[in-house]
Amino acid sequence: EVQLVESGGGVVQPGGSLRLSCATSGFTFDAYAMHWVRQAPGKGLEWVSVIGGDGAYTSYLDSVKGRFTISRDNSTNSLYLQMNSLRTEDTAVYYCARDWNGYNDYWGQGILVTVSS
Amino acid sequence: EVVMTQSPATLSVSPGERATLSCRASQSVSSNLAWYQQKPGQAPRLLIYDASTRAPGIAARFSGSGSGTDFTLTISSLQSEDFAVYYCQQYNNWPPWTFGQGTKVEIK
Numbered sequence: 127e128v129q130l131v132e133s134g135g136g137v138v139q140p141g142g143s144l145r146l147s148c149a150t151s152g153f154t155f156d157a158y159a160m161h162w163v164r165q166a167p168g169k170g171l172e173w174v175s176v177i178g179g180d181g182a183y184t185s186y187l188d189s190v191k192g193r194f195t196i197s198r199d200n201s202t203n204s205l206y207l208q209m210n211s212l213r214t215e216d217t218a219v220y221y222c223a224r225d226w227n228g229y230n231d232y233w234g235q236g237i238l239v240t241v242s243s
Numbered sequence: 244e245v246v247m248t249q250s251p252a253t254l255s256v257s258p259g260e261r262a263t264l265s266c267r268a269s270q271s272v273s274s275n276l277a278w279y280q281q282k283p284g285q286a287p288r289l290l291i292y293d294a295s296t297r298a299p300g301i302a303a304r305f306s307g308s309g310s311g312t313d314f315t316l317t318i319s320s321l322q323s324e325d326f327a328v329y330y331c332q333q334y335n336n337w338p339p340w341t342f343g344q345g346t347k348v349e350i351k
Contacts, residue, residue, distance in 0.1 A: 161340070170330065170342055170343070170344045170345045171279075171281075171287065171330055171332075171342040171345075172342065173338075173339050173340040173341065173342070176338065176340075185337075185338040185339075186338075187338075187339055188339075221286055221287070226292075227292070227334075228275060228334030228335075228337070228340075229277040229289065229292045229332065229334050230277070230279075230287075230289065230332075231289050231292075231298065232289075233286040233287055233288070234286060235285075235286055236286055
């Protein structure tokens with residue numbers, strides 16, 4: 127059974143940092159690209175970042191470039207999102223999601239990040 | 244960036260009736276379009292990919308159609324568990340991957 131479990135969320139002040147983790151199981155992790163997608167309170171889905179199966183390819187939403195870093199550890203089947211210089215507009219539920227041919231076939235349950243003073 | 248526009252924003256439907264949701268892309272995305280269902284407090288769930296292929300385990304009452312810039316998700320006979328928000332997503336021109344703003348299907 128494919129499982130994706132996010133952790134690491136919480137409340138942080140503007141300008142602060144947070145590292146999200148996504149623990150995965152039930153599939154060959156390094157064979158899949160992985161995404162982070164977020165959802166601000168009461169809003170729609172917004173793609174944030176992607177990383178290729180071997181970690182060589184990464185891409186980011188323009189508004190997070192230079193502040194967020196996606197990474198993965200294929201030895202522990204884990205995905206990460208390092209978020210620095212956080213802004214109030216980064217407040218959202220963050221989901222990790224598996225990529226299959228470009229769309230997202232499995233999603234984690236999400237983790238809330240609140241940026242507030 | 245491909246902008247995805249969904250209509251209507253809210254659709255009021257009685258149980259057992261048909262629901263038709265629309266998604267339009269600002270440029271052609273071929274058939275590289277997915278539909279997701281999201282219930283309150285839950286993660287999105289994949290319903291349809293490649294515009295018209297149902298994901299494993301998805302009921303036959305859900306169907307997708309379209310190509311290029313205009314797409315439709317049809318729920319043939321709404322069940323109580325189908326009241327939710329539905330999002331379309333294009334994966335033809337990336338990055339970025341882009342979603343529509345969602346259509347809420349509510350009980351009439």
